[in-house]
Amino acid sequence: MENPETGQETETFWIEEAMYKILEKTDYSDDVYMQVIEAPQVAATAQAGQFVILRIHEEGERIPLTIADFDREKGTITIVVQAVGKSTRHLQTLGKGDSLANFIGPLGLPSEVEKVGTVVCAGGGVGVAPVYPIARELKKAGNKVIGIVAARTKNLLLWEDKMSELCDELIVTTDDGSHGRKALVTEPLKELCQDGSVNLVYAIGPAIMMKFCCKTTEEFGVRTIVSLNSIMIDGTGMCGACRVDVGGETKFVCVDGPEFDGHQVDFDLLMSRQRQYLEQEKISNDLFLECRGDKKCLT
Amino acid sequence: MSDVEKNEGEKKKARPKKTSIPRTPIPEQDARERARNFEEVALGYERDHALIEASRCLMCKKPKCVAGCPVGIDIPAFIQALVDDDPAAAISILKEKTSFPAVCGRVCPQEEQCEKVCILGKKHEPVAIGRLERYAADWEAGQGEVTMPEIAEKKGKKVGVVGSGPAGLTCAGELAKMGYDVVIYEALHKPGGVLVYGIPEFRLPKSIVQRECEYVESLGVEIKLDYVIGRTMTVDDMLENGHLAVFIANGAGLPAFMNIPGENLNGVYSANEFLTRANLMKAYRFPEYDTPIKTGRNVAVIGGGNVAMDAARTALRMGANVHLVYRRSMDELPARREEVHHAEEEGIDFHLLTNPTQILGDDEGWVRELEIIHMELGEPDESGRRRPVPIEGSESRIPVDAVIMAIGTKANPLLTKSTKGLELNKWGLIVADENTLATSKKGVFAGGDIVTGAATVILAMGAGKIAARSIDRYIQGQPLLTPEEEEEIRAEAEKLREKAAAK
Ligand SMILES: Cc1cc2nc3c(=O)[nH]c(=O)nc-3n(C[C@H](O)[C@H](O)[C@H](O)COP(=O)(O)OP(=O)(O)OC[C@H]3O[C@@H](n4cnc5c(N)ncnc54)[C@H](O)[C@@H]3O)c2cc1C
Ligand code: SF4
Ligand code: FES
Numbered sequence: 001m002e003n004p005e006t007g008q009e010t011e012t013f014w015i016e017e018a019m020y021k022i023l024e025k026t027d028y029s030d031d032v033y034m035q036v037i038e039a040p041q042v043a044a045t046a047q048a049g050q051f052v053i054l055r056i057h058e059e060g061e062r063i064p065l066t067i068a069d070f071d072r073e074k075g076t077i078t079i080v081v082q083a084v085g086k087s088t089r090h091l092q093t094l095g096k097g098d099s100l101a102n103f104i105g106p107l108g109l110p111s112e113v114e115k116v117g118t119v120v121c122a123g124g125g126v127g128v129a130p131v132y133p134i135a136r137e138l139k140k141a142g143n144k145v146i147g148i149v150a151a152r153t154k155n156l157l158l159w160e161d162k163m164s165e166l167c168d169e170l171i172v173t174t175d176d177g178s179h180g181r182k183a184l185v186t187e188p189l190k191e192l193c194q195d196g197s198v199n200l201v202y203a204i205g206p207a208i209m210m211k212f213c214c215k216t217t218e219e220f221g222v223r224t225i226v227s228l229n230s231i232m233i234d235g236t237g238m239c240g241a242c243r244v245d246v247g248g249e250t251k252f253v254c255v256d257g258p259e260f261d262g263h264q265v266d267f268d269l270l271m272s273r274q275r276q277y278l279e280q281e282k283i284s285n286d287l288f289l290e291c292r293g294d295k296k297c298l299t
Numbered sequence: 300m301s302d303v304e305k306n307e308g309e310k311k312k313a314r315p316k317k318t319s320i321p322r323t324p325i326p327e328q329d330a331r332e333r334a335r336n337f338e339e340v341a342l343g344y345e346r347d348h349a350l351i352e353a354s355r356c357l358m359c360k361k362p363k364c365v366a367g368c369p370v371g372i373d374i375p376a377f378i379q380a381l382v383d384d385d386p387a388a389a390i391s392i393l394k395e396k397t398s399f400p401a402v403c404g405r406v407c408p409q410e411e412q413c414e415k416v417c418i419l420g421k422k423h424e425p426v427a428i429g430r431l432e433r434y435a436a437d438w439e440a441g442q443g444e445v446t447m448p449e450i451a452e453k454k455g456k457k458v459g460v461v462g463s464g465p466a467g468l469t470c471a472g473e474l475a476k477m478g479y480d481v482v483i484y485e486a487l488h489k490p491g492g493v494l495v496y497g498i499p500e501f502r503l504p505k506s507i508v509q510r511e512c513e514y515v516e517s518l519g520v521e522i523k524l525d526y527v528i529g530r531t532m533t534v535d536d537m538l539e540n541g542h543l544a545v546f547i548a549n550g551a552g553l554p555a556f557m558n559i560p561g562e563n564l565n566g567v568y569s570a571n572e573f574l575t576r577a578n579l580m581k582a583y584r585f586p587e588y589d590t591p592i593k594t595g596r597n598v599a600v601i602g603g604g605n606v607a608m609d610a611a612r613t614a615l616r617m618g619a620n621v622h623l624v625y626r627r628s629m630d631e632l633p634a635r636r637e638e639v640h641h642a643e644e645e646g647i648d649f650h651l652l653t654n655p656t657q658i659l660g661d662d663e664g665w666v667r668e669l670e671i672i673h674m675e676l677g678e679p680d681e682s683g684r685r686r687p688v689p690i691e692g693s694e695s696r697i698p699v700d701a702v703i704m705a706i707g708t709k710a711n712p713l714l715t716k717s718t719k720g721l722e723l724n725k726w727g728l729i730v731a732d733e734n735t736l737a738t739s740k741k742g743v744f745a746g747g748d749i750v751t752g753a754a755t756v757i758l759a760m761g762a763g764k765i766a767a768r769s770i771d772r773y774i775q776g777q778p779l780l781t782p783e784e785e786e787e788i789r790a791e792a793e794k795l796r797e798k799a800a801a802k
Pocket of ligand 2: 355356357358359362363364365374375416417418419420425426428
């Protein structure tokens, strides 16, 4: 079938109605937002540490997002997203009443939560969202949980209230000092490690933040778990797009992770692989900003 | 007197000498043109071609072709129907054994199966059985209405199928015809398995896969997409939640890498990733479609199977110069002959008897060169093929912007790990009884690539059929094999033993 607007053949293979309703949406800042999505089969088995893959529409790409929260009874999954490229920007324009074409999960292995003593849960930027359900489980398991909520600047800080409710102690930092302590996330982390009472660290956020958290804790030999956000397609181990190097071995983030022992992860490789499509991402993003979804404009 | 002569003798008076008619070529898109588009390469027989080609068949009394067909299609019978210009009859004969003749006619390795043993092929070229099969199937699609098979009364009994590849679709269709409520659970967002994410449009148009999936749905099967069994739900959950039996047909989707230096550089793809981006996600139409793909100017594809050919020809169509690196010689190349021939015509550069040793990158982590070493063929290995051995000091380098690893797939452990009591072999494939496809777990059957390892579409379909039969019997509380079938299997095994002993 030819699309009269673009003159291109349109894909007609198995197009299903968009089924996954967005029930709620909140903007946290210009770029960061939260959505609650109705996906009962995902919520039924979702656990802390797992992720989902979604596709907005027929021409869309499959994007992985960590589960920030879930409600089994209501059958919903909460995601917190930072708009960085075309798809996440497009997703941001959708709100209550809109639907997504596909929503697949829960994927990846759940966090292995045990009682170990004192655990630091550090979230950088939107990384706070996925740290939250893990912190909740750690607390339930009887651990003392110290939270660190970090961001570049005040309006990028996330879920300070939710975390402070949950944690035994909460440290807030911003790079520019606009809220909380003016520091990088690694500074309070280092102090806590120096105290010698920390048994385990969870660090989730941008790759660079996780890398430096791991550098910091390594010195003190404190086990540190990170959640990697590599490029993915299927999320089931079929393609290998998500491969990373952990302890000299190639691992697939989508099935072997997403959580790994941070001291074993080759972060430079991860970051290099994350940049693979920067050029195309820019083309897509520019087109999107220009066209706002008007298809005629795309050819 | 040989079979050929005998058959000729019988028919001599009736028709012109069959062996004097050459095998009818199939019309194709011009190689230069098609190297730049994704439309189907082979255009298919017209009625005239089909009539001539069908008339070549010797209608052997003891047709070798039927034995060569993995599902035992009555080949001379369907060809006779075409001789009679009755494609409707041909299609119903085909459908007795294969659910999707339009797919099989296009992708089956006929030269290794029916056409390999065709009696006419002993002295002349074999009958083009695959092309005739495709002709009959396309005829059916072209005339609109598909004749619906009889569907038994609903039993109100539910069966779950994992995966919507050829094995899953076939099994689901068969069970639906018997009156079962069948639900297929598929991890991806489109049904079809390898037919949709792996095999490219120019070899198998997705409109055909669509038609086959719609047909299965029209039989009453429900296809649930976005369901990852082992994550969204487990096989045990399925059995606990009303599914009386489960058929596992999740394919063998786990890409193999070579474990050579540089494999994690940017620009190194598994064939699965490359083909999924291109076929399933339509990345070759970026930015209209959101998923990106990068080939650059020079691409190396490692491997010599169908997957390697598909990846190479896809990269070519995206504008790249493609080098195919294969460690044995042309004779051992496992891909379908037709695809190899097409690839050569389209301008793929074959580097035979070469093997990659390392991939070299730049400071930014991007692929720049592929180092290969030349090989020579030594003694035959277990597979009977001569083993390639590297020639010391013969390394050379090819400048490349992307490398695609098409060296095979392994069993994906995602589902099997999450299923209690499922016996696996040392490669992680599910152990299933050859004749019933029953696994070590009660009520669970398995077939297709997850049992055989990467194989063929037709074998997967055949497995789907056997599984449907077994599941029906299992649910009815009958033995999985009838005494006659048991006897047949015993006799078959006996024959094999005798043959082996004679050797
Ligand atoms: C590129 C390529 C080219 C090929 N060319 C040919 C050819 O020309 N001729 C030929 O005969 N054969 C060819 N083959 C091989 C053939 O496609 C396979 O043997 C056949 O498709 C196997 O069928 P299957 O049903 O077992 O599995 P698949 O077709 O692999 O289907 C399995 C399905 O299960 C789904 N799945 C996997 N895990 C899960 C899970 N946990 N939960 C739910 N769903 C799941 C997958 O997404 C997939 O859709 C080719 C293969 C490839 C990759
Ligand atoms: S296809 Fe070949 S083997 Fe089969 S009946 Fe015809 S001539 Fe004989
Ligand atoms: S995303 Fe494809 S293997 Fe991980």
